Amino acid sequence: MGTAVANTPWCVMVILLPLAGALVSFLWPRRSVPLGLVTALAVPACVAGLGWQVAEQGVQRYAVGGWGAPLGIDLYADGLSLLLLLMTALVGLGISVYSSGYFERKTAAVFWPLWLFLWAALNALFLSADIFNLYVTLELLGLSAVALVALAGGADALIAAMRYLLVSLLGSLLYLLGVALLYHSFGSVDIAILAQRVEPSPAVWAAVGLMSAGLLLKTALFPLHFWLPPAHASAPAPVSALLSALVVKASFYILLRLWLEVFPPSDAAVGQLLGVLGASAVLWGGIQALRQARLKLLIAYSTVAQLGYFFLAFPLGTSIAWKGALYLLLSHALAKAAMFMAAGNILRCCGHDHIVALDRVAKRLPLTLTAFTLAGISSMGLPPSGGFTGKWLLLDAALYTGQWWWALTLILGGLLAAAYVFKVVGYAFTPAEVSHEVRVVPVRMEWTALVLALAAVLLGLGTPWLLALLDIGFPFDSGYAG
Numbered sequence: 001m002g003t004a005v006a007n008t009p010w011c012v013m014v015i016l017l018p019l020a021g022a023l024v025s026f027l028w029p030r031r032s033v034p035l036g037l038v039t040a041l042a043v044p045a046c047v048a049g050l051g052w053q054v055a056e057q058g059v060q061r062y063a064v065g066g067w068g069a070p071l072g073i074d075l076y077a078d079g080l081s082l083l084l085l086l087m088t089a090l091v092g093l094g095i096s097v098y099s100s101g102y103f104e105r106k107t108a109a110v111f112w113p114l115w116l117f118l119w120a121a122l123n124a125l126f127l128s129a130d131i132f133n134l135y136v137t138l139e140l141l142g143l144s145a146v147a148l149v150a151l152a153g154g155a156d157a158l159i160a161a162m163r164y165l166l167v168s169l170l171g172s173l174l175y176l177l178g179v180a181l182l183y184h185s186f187g188s189v190d191i192a193i194l195a196q197r198v199e200p201s202p203a204v205w206a207a208v209g210l211m212s213a214g215l216l217l218k219t220a221l222f223p224l225h226f227w228l229p230p231a232h233a234s235a236p237a238p239v240s241a242l243l244s245a246l247v248v249k250a251s252f253y254i255l256l257r258l259w260l261e262v263f264p265p266s267d268a269a270v271g272q273l274l275g276v277l278g279a280s281a282v283l284w285g286g287i288q289a290l291r292q293a294r295l296k297l298l299i300a301y302s303t304v305a306q307l308g309y310f311f312l313a314f315p316l317g318t319s320i321a322w323k324g325a326l327y328l329l330l331s332h333a334l335a336k337a338a339m340f341m342a343a344g345n346i347l348r349c350c351g352h353d354h355i356v357a358l359d360r361v362a363k364r365l366p367l368t369l370t371a372f373t374l375a376g377i378s379s380m381g382l383p384p385s386g387g388f389t390g391k392w393l394l395l396d397a398a399l400y401t402g403q404w405w406w407a408l409t410l411i412l413g414g415l416l417a418a419a420y421v422f423k424v425v426g427y428a429f430t431p432a433e434v435s436h437e438v439r440v441v442p443v444r445m446e447w448t449a450l451v452l453a454l455a456a457v458l459l460g461l462g463t464p465w466l467l468a469l470l471d472i473g474f475p476f477d478s479g480y481a482g
Contacts, residue, residue: 008049010060018043019120021040025113030105051085058473059472061074061076073130079471080326098341099238102442115238117144118144121144131262134257146161149239151239157235163230171251178208179207191258195261218250221281222304232299233294237343238341238344240299244336245336245337271315275406282410282413284305295424309410312325323467323470324397327386331390335385339376345365345441355427371449371452372421376417378459380418381410
């Protein structure tokens with residue numbers, strides 16, 4: 001049994017399985033829900049097999065078709081890749097269970113192939129070992145995400161989807177131009193080879209600027225976040241959850257890989273600029289979330305704020321800072337998926353998501369409100385949540401490097417998060433001026449949101465294991481220092 005697990009190409013399996021699931025659910029739309037759920041259960045099992053290989057044997061590199069770099073395609077798995085795959089598997093399973101009760105049969109027949117195709121693109125992106133395949137997977141991811149945003153129908157959803165499509169194509173074009181410059185200069189697109197060959201030059205700095213700009217646009221870092229709130233707020237709740245929890249993480253992952261492994265060290269001003277943009281996102285997103293009248297828009301602007309935390313690691317540039325940002329990334333994925341699912345439950349129950357008219361949601365949907373509150377605890381950064389661990393590591397790095405102003409940003413961001421979370425909770429206990437007809441919410445939709453929120457809170461208890469995982473094959477000690 002151990003030999004079979006050790007010899008199985010799990011890198012390939014975690015990509016082919018959701019891809020096959022997407023194809024089968026497209027061919028048999030009436031069976032899309034059970035087929036999708038079976039696939040959603042099988043993918044985490046494959047990720048667990050890959051995790052065993054990485055933990056026991058170290059970094060995994062698989063040459064697709066027997067042709068490795070520089071001529072062929074390599075798949076690469078280290079601790080960072082595995083962490084992102086685990087995040088995607090957990091959130092993806094939750095989204096799949098939630099969606100099985102959310103969509104009607106006609107819509108489900110369209111949702112499942114697109115969702116499983118997006119899942120395959122995400123897994124392929126996290127395992128890609130060269131910058132061109134990262135572009136290909138990024139494009140596949142963006143196109144399927146745009147289609148899912150439009151799934152809700154209506155003018156608002158279609159406008160948001162078109163805006164998202166244009167932004168996605170622009171970001172991909174900028175990234176591809178940078179890839180072309182690097183390939184022309186160094187004759188390879190493999191990350192490991194580029195890490196050895198890249199030296200500072202005008203062409204390299206042009207590539208750095210183009211690729212970074214495209215990825216920042218796709219990540220929706222302030223002030224390039226204009227497309228995110230309409231897209232997330234207009235999409236169906238499961239789509240909003242996967243966009244916020246997973247899709248925006250993909251471009252950040254690519255930027256992090258390039259920053260630490262390919263881009264040559266530069267003046268610390270570049271890292272400081274990203275830190276300023278991140279701090280601005282934390283404050284601006286928090287203030288805008290507090291001002292929103294609709295719950296889904298509040299959560300969308302909260303996503304803008306939470307994304308800013310990831311970029312505070314760039315000016316700090318220490319191993320602890322990178323790990324803190326990645327811990328926040330994992331915590332954010334679980335918490336934000338739970339928040340959007342809770343919003344979807346409230347929308348299903350009350351027929352709207354206006355905060356001032358939540359009309360005793362605490363009595364009608366106690367599990368949903370508990371899920372939203374627990375996810376809010378992680379967003380605030382209260383112990384023992386994963387959000388607390390990530391912010392504590394960033395705080396420690398800020399004080400260690402003498403950059404206390406980033407610590408102030410962490411504190412202010414936590415206070416703003418507390419303000420908008422308690423705003424929602426407060427209205428959830430009060431009756432509305434006009435009562436609304438209540439619809440029944442499937443139990444599995446409530447429990448899925450609660451389980452993900454609990455996972456975000458309990459994530460802090462697994463800190464030693466997850467930090468040890470990140471040490472497998474990832475060069476945290478290289479790159480930039482603030």
